[in-house]
Amino acid sequence: MGTNPTRFVIIGNGAAGTYCAEQLRKLDVACEIVMIDDEPYTLYNRVSLPRYLRGVLLEQRVYVRDMEWHEKNRIDLRLETTARQVNFEEKVVHADPGGDLRYDRLLIATGGRPNxxxxxxxxxxxxxxxxxxxxxxxxxxxxxxxxxxxxxxxxxxxxxxxxxxxxxxxxxxxxxxxxxxxxxxxxxxxxxxxxxxxxxxxxxxxxxxxxxxxxxxxxxxxxxxxxxxxxxxxxxxxxxxGLTMNIDVFQGTAIETNVGVRTNEFLETTVADVWAAGDVAEFYDVVSQRHHRMGTWDNSLNHGRHVAKNMLGAKEPYVEVPTYASGMFNSNISVMGVTTEEEPDAEALVEVDYEGRNYKRLFFLGDKLVGAILIGKMKGRKKVLELISSRAAIEDRQSVFGLLAMPEAVTKAATPE
Ligand SMILES: Cc1cc2nc3c(=O)[nH]c(=O)nc-3n(C[C@H](O)[C@H](O)[C@H](O)COP(=O)(O)OP(=O)(O)OC[C@H]3O[C@@H](n4cnc5c(N)ncnc54)[C@H](O)[C@@H]3O)c2cc1C
Missing domain, CATH: 3.50.50.60 (FAD/NAD(P)-binding domain)
Structure with a gap:
């Protein structure tokens, strides 16, 4: 006698939801996957929207996946469909339109909406x-x-x-x-x-x-x-x-929410068989050893791929140093790990070069490097990322600037007029 395939339901078809669906299909050919989203589009890259707005990227290039891909991978994507309510005891999502949707395992990947x-x-x-x-x-x-x-x-x-x-x-x-x-x-x-x-x-x-x-x-x-x-x-x-996380549907239920949906390091929520991933997940981060949310594409993508394994029965913690990289007019900015935004008590060291438009700020908690922000030159970024990830004890904080290969002549300068 065969067993029924597991039925996965995913709320939200952003990076977290879609990459989770993709990974579920790779690892379990027999499972059923239903994904609902209130927007009318298959996965598009929000990170590409600025280039589209700038006029340097065509509309079609913003899309990452089309309907054909979902059909080929047997992912039942229902667009313009909103999850209005979830009954966690009965394991049912009430979708509008569509009515009740039974699940065995559920992923909340609802992201945030702009204020x-x-x-x-x-x-x-x-x-x-x-x-x-x-x-x-x-x-x-x-x-x-x-x-x-x-x-x-x-x-x-x-x-x-x-x-x-x-x-x-x-x-x-x-x-x-x-x-x-x-x-x-x-x-x-x-x-x-x-x-x-x-x-x-x-x-x-x-x-x-x-x-x-x-x-x-x-x-x-x-x-x-x-x-x-x-x-x-x-x-x-x-x-x-800023964003307000889409957690309204889960408030007043057994799912613990704060700014987002709280999870442990395995991205499990406080309700059995329910996980959260992406922007909406306020997850326990083993690198910084605290709960936090990350609003980045890579985090959502990696969360999606990672959570799929745990939804299929693994119990692996999500371990990744959060990073955010972006253009900054004719230059670049990179934010790694934890900064004074999340951890106001972190101590910071700075090197700045106004003329070259270069800036480096390192964040320490005790003897550990926990984060960094670079503007301009990105040389040494990977090494700094490794150092944050390793949680190695650092005796000479100033020596970290050496990894970033800052020319010696460039030290802290006076603020220009
Ligand atoms: C303009 C812009 C530029 C960005 N630039 C960068 C960048 O340079 N680098 C970077 O790392 N990150 C960047 N980001 C952030 C990054 O795009 C996001 O962190 C990431 O896309 C979030 O993915 P997600 O899957 O977690 O959530 P989302 O993409 O927000 O997906 C959630 C989906 O769930 C839907 N939903 C919500 N509630 C319900 C419900 N009840 N029922 C059904 N559907 C629901 C939402 O409508 C949405 O479609 C940028 C974002 C924007 C908007």
Whole structure:
């Protein structure tokens, strides 16, 4: 007598969900895989959206998987389908449309949604965009040819991506951020200054300690009034104000949630046969020895592949130093491990070279290197990553800069005018 194949249900077809499905199929040819998502698209690369917005990548190149791939791999993908409720005792997801969906093992890979701008005039304002979904990127791409002036609010990576794309498109671009510099919790003033220099090199107008106070419609444009004196009439307004994790469906259930869905190092939630992966997973990180969330493509992809093995019966901890790499105008930025953003007590050492637009910040907890941020030259990045991963005791903190091969002449310089 044969046994029934295991039925896996995945909520969310982003990187975490799709790479989990792919791995499940590789490791178990007989299993059933159902994946639901409320968006209308097969997996697309959110990391490619900035290049699409910049106009250097065609729309078709943003997609990573098509429907044919899902059919070939017998992954039953149901788009424009929302998980409204999960009954963990009965092991049923209530999908809309579609009704009840039975599962043996469930993956929560629901990611996050962007926080909207809240100020007078923002509700339903035309030409005001967040930047998380393909549809938002398409809306901005359609508007850009009619635009001359753009305003961006947000002092983190999405704010940067919007600013860079608008400036690249030749728009007069105003970048507003509430803090005194970019990534204010992870970079110090020196790092903020290097980013300012790179932004100014790209022709961007910077407005620190400024936010949007109100928006008013004005002859097919938006009049933007700032909280600290800024004012302009813009054709396009983009905001990057962080994400709220999509955990509403699980609140008040036996699934433990905090900012995201809490898991252990195996990405198991507090409910049997339910795992979480990707942006939404607030997982126990064995490298930094704490719970945290990582909002990166590589983390979601690796989580997806890893969790599939555990969903099939393995019990392997997820061990990876979190990393985030991005362009930074005509340069690059790389964030590795834990910074003062997640661990305010971490002690930091800095080397900066304003002229070369290079910056290195190392984060230590006790005698361990736990994280680093590099802007500009990336030489030695891998070695630093290995050092973070090894958790080796470091006696001479300054010696880590040697790995990054900083020329000796370049030491901490005075802040330029
Ligand atoms: C513009 C942009 C640029 C980025 N740049 C970089 C970069 O340079 N480097 C980097 O590492 N990372 C970058 N990221 C972050 C990276 O793309 C994300 O961390 C990653 O894509 C998250 O994947 P995920 O599968 O965890 O979640 P998501 O991709 O968010 O997928 C979750 C899916 O679940 C759906 N969903 C949610 N709730 C439900 C429900 N109840 N029912 C059904 N479906 C639901 C959502 O609509 C979504 O489609 C960028 C992100 C953006 C938006």
């Amino acid at each position: 909207p701008l809240r100020c007078p005039g923002a509700d339903g304002a035309p030409y005001l965009f967040n930047f998380q979904y393909f549809d938002e990127a398409k809306g901005m791409v359609a508007r850009i040819p009619e635009s001359k002036v753009a305003v961006v609010l947000g002092g983190s990576f999405i704010g940067y991506e919007l600013t860079e794309a608008f400036a690249h498109r030749g728009l007069e671009t105003h970048w507003l951020m509430r803090g005194p510099w970019f990534l204010r919790r992870a970079l110090d003033k020196d790092g903020g200054e290097v980013v300012s220099l790179l932004a100014k090199d790209a022709g961007v107008h910077l407005h620190y300690e400024e936010a949007i106070d109100k928006l008013e419609r004005s002859n097919g444009q938006l009049r933007v009034t700032g909280t600290a004196g800024f004012s302009t009439t813009a054709d396009l307004v983009g905001v990057g104000l």
